[in-house]
Amino acid sequence: MFDVIVIGGGVVGGLILRELTKYHLNVCLLEKASDVSMGASKANSGIVHAGFDATPNSNKAKFNVLGNEMMEKVTGELGVKFRRNGSLVVAFSAEEIETLKELKARGEQNGVSGLEIISQERLREMEKNISDEALGALYAPTGGIVCPYELTIAAIGNAMDNGAKLETEFEVVKIVKNEECFVLSSSKGKTIEGKIVINAAGLQSGKIAALAGDSGIEIKGRKGEYILLDRESGDFVSHTLFFTPTKLGKGILVTQTEDGNILLGPTAEELENAGTDTSAQGLAFVIEKARKMCKNPPLFNTITSFAGVRAYSSKGDFIIEESKTVKGLIHCAGIESPGLTAAPAIAKFVVETLVGGSLRLIKNENFNGARTPDYFFKNLSTEEKNAIIARDPSYGKIVCRCEQITEGEILRAIRANPPARDIDGVKRRTRSGMGRCQGGFCQPYIAELIAKERGVSLEQVTKCGDGSELIMGVTK
Amino acid sequence: MKKNYDIVIIGGGPAGLAAAVAAYDNGVKDILILEREERLGGILNQCIHNGFGLTRFKESLSGPEYAARFIDEVQKRQIEVCTQTTVLALSKEKQVTVINSAQGVFTVQAKSVVLAMGCRERSRGALNVAGSRPAGIYSAGTAQKYVNIKGYLPGKRVVILGSGDIGLIMARRMTLEGAKVLAVCEIMPYSSGLKRNIAQCLDDFGIPLYLSHTITKIEGEKRVTGVVVSKVDENKRPIAGTEMHFDCDTVLFSVGLIPENELTKMAGIELSPKTRGAVVYQNRETDTDGVFACGNVLQVHDLVDFVSEEAEIAGKAAAQYVLNGAKVREEISVNTGNNISYVLPQKIDRNAGGQVKLFFRVTNTFKNCTITATSGGEVIAKRKKRIAVPGEMETLLLTEKTLAGINDEIVVSLEVDE
Numbered sequence: 001m002f003d004v005i006v007i008g009g010g011v012v013g014g015l016i017l018r019e020l021t022k023y024h025l026n027v028c029l030l031e032k033a034s035d036v037s038m039g040a041s042k043a044n045s046g047i048v049h050a051g052f053d054a055t056p057n058s059n060k061a062k063f064n065v066l067g068n069e070m071m072e073k074v075t076g077e078l079g080v081k082f083r084r085n086g087s088l089v090v091a092f093s094a095e096e097i098e099t100l101k102e103l104k105a106r107g108e109q110n111g112v113s114g115l116e117i118i119s120q121e122r123l124r125e126m127e128k129n130i131s132d133e134a135l136g137a138l139y140a141p142t143g144g145i146v147c148p149y150e151l152t153i154a155a156i157g158n159a160m161d162n163g164a165k166l167e168t169e170f171e172v173v174k175i176v177k178n179e180e181c182f183v184l185s186s187s188k189g190k191t192i193e194g195k196i197v198i199n200a201a202g203l204q205s206g207k208i209a210a211l212a213g214d215s216g217i218e219i220k221g222r223k224g225e226y227i228l229l230d231r232e233s234g235d236f237v238s239h240t241l242f243f244t245p246t247k248l249g250k251g252i253l254v255t256q257t258e259d260g261n262i263l264l265g266p267t268a269e270e271l272e273n274a275g276t277d278t279s280a281q282g283l284a285f286v287i288e289k290a291r292k293m294c295k296n297p298p299l300f301n302t303i304t305s306f307a308g309v310r311a312y313s314s315k316g317d318f319i320i321e322e323s324k325t326v327k328g329l330i331h332c333a334g335i336e337s338p339g340l341t342a343a344p345a346i347a348k349f350v351v352e353t354l355v356g357g358s359l360r361l362i363k364n365e366n367f368n369g370a371r372t373p374d375y376f377f378k379n380l381s382t383e384e385k386n387a388i389i390a391r392d393p394s395y396g397k398i399v400c401r402c403e404q405i406t407e408g409e410i411l412r413a414i415r416a417n418p419p420a421r422d423i424d425g426v427k428r429r430t431r432s433g434m435g436r437c438q439g440g441f442c443q444p445y446i447a448e449l450i451a452k453e454r455g456v457s458l459e460q461v462t463k464c465g466d467g468s469e470l471i472m473g474v475t476k
Numbered sequence: 477m478k479k480n481y482d483i484v485i486i487g488g489g490p491a492g493l494a495a496a497v498a499a500y501d502n503g504v505k506d507i508l509i510l511e512r513e514e515r516l517g518g519i520l521n522q523c524i525h526n527g528f529g530l531t532r533f534k535e536s537l538s539g540p541e542y543a544a545r546f547i548d549e550v551q552k553r554q555i556e557v558c559t560q561t562t563v564l565a566l567s568k569e570k571q572v573t574v575i576n577s578a579q580g581v582f583t584v585q586a587k588s589v590v591l592a593m594g595c596r597e598r599s600r601g602a603l604n605v606a607g608s609r610p611a612g613i614y615s616a617g618t619a620q621k622y623v624n625i626k627g628y629l630p631g632k633r634v635v636i637l638g639s640g641d642i643g644l645i646m647a648r649r650m651t652l653e654g655a656k657v658l659a660v661c662e663i664m665p666y667s668s669g670l671k672r673n674i675a676q677c678l679d680d681f682g683i684p685l686y687l688s689h690t691i692t693k694i695e696g697e698k699r700v701t702g703v704v705v706s707k708v709d710e711n712k713r714p715i716a717g718t719e720m721h722f723d724c725d726t727v728l729f730s731v732g733l734i735p736e737n738e739l740t741k742m743a744g745i746e747l748s749p750k751t752r753g754a755v756v757y758q759n760r761e762t763d764t765d766g767v768f769a770c771g772n773v774l775q776v777h778d779l780v781d782f783v784s785e786e787a788e789i790a791g792k793a794a795a796q797y798v799l800n801g802a803k804v805r806e807e808i809s810v811n812t813g814n815n816i817s818y819v820l821p822q823k824i825d826r827n828a829g830g831q832v833k834l835f836f837r838v839t840n841t842f843k844n845c846t847i848t849a850t851s852g853g854e855v856i857a858k859r860k861k862r863i864a865v866p867g868e869m870e871t872l873l874l875t876e877k878t879l880a881g882i883n884d885e886i887v888v889s890l891e892v893d894e
Contacts, residue, residue: 275608389581396576396577468611471631474627
């Protein structure tokens with residue numbers, strides 16, 4: 001029996017899992033997909049928000065500001081790239097300038113430091129491609145960028161290295177609570193027992209709550225469409241540019257990503273089904289807004305477009321609490337933006353306060369929070385690269401030419417915790433296939449590496465789990 | 477591998493091979509060819525169909541056979557080749573930084589560099605096609621690799637977007653392997669592929685070609701289950717109400733080739749926005765003395781025979797540069813006029829002497845037209861065409877005598893005859 005079972009392998013569940021391994025607890029994470037980080041944490045803006053947006057005293061405000069402060073430490077330990085590039089909320093009218101003042105006051109109330117309203121002149125100095133129509137901005141130097149799936153995968157990998165268990169393709173369809181524990185059953189007939197269950201199931205967190213007998217969580221989904229530009233245009237903007245929020249919504253953002261691309265988006269569309277289709281209208285909206293924010297966005301350098309989902313609660317705030325009706329069930333639900341930023345603080349609070357309220361927490365002296373990455377091989381010095389190649393020649397072989405990813409990094413992604421089992425899993429761990437050719441050259445090669453490492457045939461290798469096999473037979 | 481070479485050639489495909497042989501035969505023996513794949517030959521290795529070499533060898537060869545002819549020549553001359561070696565960086569000072577398993581990361585100093593990195597396919601992502609992102613979406617070249625090199629069939633019911641040559645070749649190839657190719661869609665009102673490929677790869681197999689059509693939606697969660705195809709107006713915008721649905725498990729994209737000039741950019745060499753390759757003189761020298769470019773990294777060619785021809789120009793010039801050093805140039809620029817999308821070389825050095833062949837493409841399909849090169853208001857070369865299409869590269873020859881008589885920029889244009 002596990003002490004704690006976490007449902008949901010997103011950034012919240014992942015960081016909670018890691019936090020749990022700091023104590024003498026037997027813990028497990030359940031994920032319904034074939035890999036972790038497959039829901040909201042797969043495709044979002046990757047922004048570490050400063051914290052001026054949330055209503056004072058809300059969970060969003062509290063965990064946003066705390067999470068922002070924790071980001072250096074957690075990403076540093078996990079070897080995840082993170083940078084405070086600073087955020088700019090851009091005003092296009094006198095009315096919007098007034099809104100900036102309100103935002104600044106709200107941010108200060110939330111405890112955000114360094115906020116400053118800057119002039120048009122200064123804005124133009126900071127962002128050479130900003131629209132001529134932009135009049136000024138709220139500058140938040142503590143805003144930053146991080147890759148959501150990189151953080152999620154690293155957190156879960158580190159937790160596993162410290163003894164946590166991961167069960168993928170475990171879709172919880174039944175939860176029974178007896179006197180001692182919860183018994184969770186999967187759609188494939190597996191069962192697992194745990195004393196405490198943490199519901200970090202994203203879009204499914206309302207359903208999970210209901211399965212456990214708590215009907216008080218109402219979760220809806222929203223879809224956001226994005227366009228990603230080549231690293232070649234990576235210096236088009238350097239800060240994260242937001243529109244001033246209006247009654248009609250927040251609009252899109254234009255930002256650098258931590259990997260050096262430019263990201264435009266997202267739209268905000270109510271989700272009718274679970275799909276992440278893009279639409280012609282959605283992408284046209286993103287382009288229209290990007291053109292309003294900046295002069296001549298380099299759309300000719302588009303390398304892909306995609307959509308992500310985010311779950312939000314009917315309460316308009318994060319739900320982070322023990323269930324009022326089911327003891328031992330802890331909800332982390334409705335974690336929409338700024339959830340990525342808040343996640344480290346949520347994890348700490350959930351484990352120390354909520355789990356600690358039921359179980360005795362004894363420090364795990366053997367916990368090692370460090371995860372040494374070699375998957376930024378490209379960024380190492382020549383000496384460092386050569387030392388690694390001398391030890392393992394597979395690092396001397398470039399497989400993904402656009403992103404300069406080596407065979408060694410791909411093999412590591414397939415072998416290390418949590419192991420990549422398909423093309424997209426390798427892609428999220430290494431960036432192979434994320435460049436301008438979008439895997440055109442390297443995919444067959446990576447498929448062969450996966451087949452060989454996992455001891456399966458090439459016909460069994462998938463893009464993203466069962467049903468997404470790459471090929472449909474052999475030639476005549 | 478040594479630390480210094482007279483000539484380093486980046487890329488061991490058809491361009492790099494021909495450049496190496498030409499450089500050697502023009503007097504420079506100290507040459508290194510760098511190739512990232514396991515064997516020489518480049519993309520020709522997966523082009524097992526025939527039709528290569530008709531111009532050059534007057535016979536129809538397969539891609540590997542065509543490559544083998546040049547690989548033999550390279551081996552005969554004992555030119556040094558380093559395979560499974562990727563170039564990471566190139567500097568303006570002609571330092572080439574490479575990586576491989578045996579030697580790690582190291583830098584080679586060249587006196588002259590020939591850029592022969594080839595091109596890559598535009599991907600689905602670059603087009604912003606709406607819909608889902610399931611398995612079963614491939615560029616035509618990736619599908620070709622699975623079929624011809626790996627021996628696997630990527631899908632059974634196929635829709636192809638783009639009627640470039642690779643798409644046409646793959647329509648036939650997939651059909652021969654038992655797949656059903658339902659449609660080839662082309663957003664333009666004409667195909668960018670060779671006429672012979674449309675006849676031999678589509679018409680002969682009854683595969684419909686939908687001109688002025690594009691894919692407007694891809695469906696399927698895990699694997700492609702279908703696509704929506706719409707007719708487009710003259711501005712390439714989908715026309716509502718013209719949607720057709722195809723049930724398919726595979727979509728192949730053959731929507732253009734992009735020269736792979738990341739290293740060229742890194743070295744600070746000027747690129748043309750029209751070709752997306754380097755700006756060159758007639759000897760294929762870039763704006764950086766001693767750095768030459770040829771083949772599909774310079775301009776996307778229709779036939780490999782022309783790649784070889786261009787590479788020989790660059791290889792010979794690289795050898796001359798090593799032997800004689802940089803030249804004093806007298807420069808005339810070459811520009812595009814009406815109905816011409818690009819012209820190459822972009823600059824002519826009159827001091828070099830000899831004739832110059834201009835290569836260019838037209839912007840649309842034209843019937844009964846005249847292509848002219850003019851300078852200072854005078855027509856200096858001209859050619860009448862019954863038909864000119866963007867899919868086939870055009871040429872005009874400027875003789876040494878013509879070049880001696882002009883002083884102003886040269887403009888190439890096409891006018892439809894009255």
